Amino acid sequence: MEFRTFDSEYVKRLTAGDPETEAHFHTYFTQFLSLKLRSRRIDADAAGDVRQETLYRVLKVLRVGNGVANPERFGAFVNSVCRNVLLETGRKAARSPDAGEDPPEIPDRTIDLERSLITSERKRVVAKILDELPAKDREILRMVFFEEADRDEICRRLNVEPGHLRVLLHRAKARFQAAGVRGGRIVSQILMVLCNGFTTNVTTR
Amino acid sequence: MSMGLDHDAIIRSQTPEKYVLGELLPHEREEFEEHVADCTICMQDLAAADMFAANASAVFADEAAALANKSAKAAGEKSGSWFDFLRPRAFPVLAFSGVLNLALLVFVGYGVTRMATVPELRPEVAEAFTVRPPARSGPGQVCAVGRSRSFATLQFDLSRPYQRYSYSLDGAGQSPVNAARASGSETLNLTVLVSGLKPGDHKFELSGWDGQRNVEIGECILRVEPGK
Numbered sequence A: 001m002e003f004r005t006f007d008s009e010y011v012k013r014l015t016a017g018d019p020e021t022e023a024h025f026h027t028y029f030t031q032f033l034s035l036k037l038r039s040r041r042i043d044a045d046a047a048g049d050v051r052q053e054t055l056y057r058v059l060k061v062l063r064v065g066n067g068v069a070n071p072e073r074f075g076a077f078v079n080s081v082c083r084n085v086l087l088e089t090g091r092k093a094a095r096s097p098d099a100g101e102d103p104p105e106i107p108d109r110t111i112d113l114e115r116s117l118i119t120s121e122r123k124r125v126v127a128k129i130l131d132e133l134p135a136k137d138r139e140i141l142r143m144v145f146f147e148e149a150d151r152d153e154i155c156r157r158l159n160v161e162p163g164h165l166r167v168l169l170h171r172a173k174a175r176f177q178a179a180g181v182r183g184g185r186i187v188s189q190i191l192m193v194l195c196n197g198f199t200t201n202v203t204t205r
Numbered sequence B: 001m002s003m004g005l006d007h008d009a010i011i012r013s014q015t016p017e018k019y020v021l022g023e024l025l026p027h028e029r030e031e032f033e034e035h036v037a038d039c040t041i042c043m044q045d046l047a048a049a050d051m052f053a054a055n056a057s058a059v060f061a062d063e064a065a066a067l068a069n070k071s072a073k074a075a076g077e078k079s080g081s082w083f084d085f086l087r088p089r090a091f092p093v094l095a096f097s098g099v100l101n102l103a104l105l106v107f108v109g110y111g112v113t114r115m116a117t118v119p120e121l122r123p124e125v126a127e128a129f130t131v132r133p134p135a136r137s138g139p140g141q142v143c144a145v146g147r148s149r150s151f152a153t154l155q156f157d158l159s160r161p162y163q164r165y166s167y168s169l170d171g172a173g174q175s176p177v178n179a180a181r182a183s184g185s186e187t188l189n190l191t192v193l194v195s196g197l198k199p200g201d202h203k204f205e206l207s208g209w210d211g212q213r214n215v216e217i218g219e220c221i222l223r224v225e226p227g228k
């Protein structure tokens, strides 16, 4: 089973500057790149630069370059561009901290998304989910997410299997999704609405 | 068209959770990212797990801050006016990064660890050490505390009151602790919120000003162990 988002029509529309497709492109890949960069513990400012450079390069390839060979794997293409940007950023930083040119400014819609990751409403829902957990499970999550304690040590001290952490997060996440946090749904809703709009266009063309 | 990894296998193996928990090997992370970039469902799943993790972290940080404030307040009330200046607080100078990475609470008791009298402080997260005077112990006393502990209380026996006190903690600079008025022999309890401290040795020194010179009251190595 696959849930493809991209195809040649999407890429064509993005290349042509269709506003709806462009909005989807920015929203989807801002979220994707934010997750990717956060998982590498890249600080917010540097991540913003990498995201902006990545999206700029992708649009440049589409609009003034050779385009993409495989539109169905457009996401993987964006991912590979980001990987290159990260590699170059690393090399550039190693050569000289101040070297390099700034990419042209393109609207960065990522800032609000980053800032809105943690909200009081989401925290309230998460706090409720945490409070309903058995004390031991709550403590495990506290050690994982707040103390960032060593996983093996958590398992040893609290006498749990490594898989238990995943199961805990999986269940908590499911409850978080089911709770339907308003703010938490914003991005998903934008994605789904745009994807539906896109799907409609594809099927009716 | 394939997206590399199989979507159903990803869901079955809870790969998004592994990703958020940092359990994937670098090449597994790359493969998963390549899939997520093209898969709306995995993307939403991953975003939800990430969002839960970020907000859970914030909830726990808020709790730790509230706990520190409450215990500080309670200790301040119970310690009376002997050290009115000792308004327990988080010292900005000690904050390295993030929320409440490190806070130092200072409060005074009469030979009693106030931690035990504060109900909000769960006993399993507090650990107390009596720091011996330098003449008896030398500089080498090690107070080992696991990073999983939220607090470590360092107790200093005061043979006499001083006009003012100051402490220093490696990497966090010095902070003055000024006495409001003199009193008889007491115990000074310094509570360090250690959960945000980096593992390793942190030298802690306490000294008192007797009006003419700084007298070393005690020092120890606060050893933060990664997983004790």
Ligand SMILES: [Zn+2]
Residues within 6 Å of the ligand: A003, B006, B007, B010, B035, B036, B039, B040, B041, B042, B043
């Ligand atoms: Zn998938």
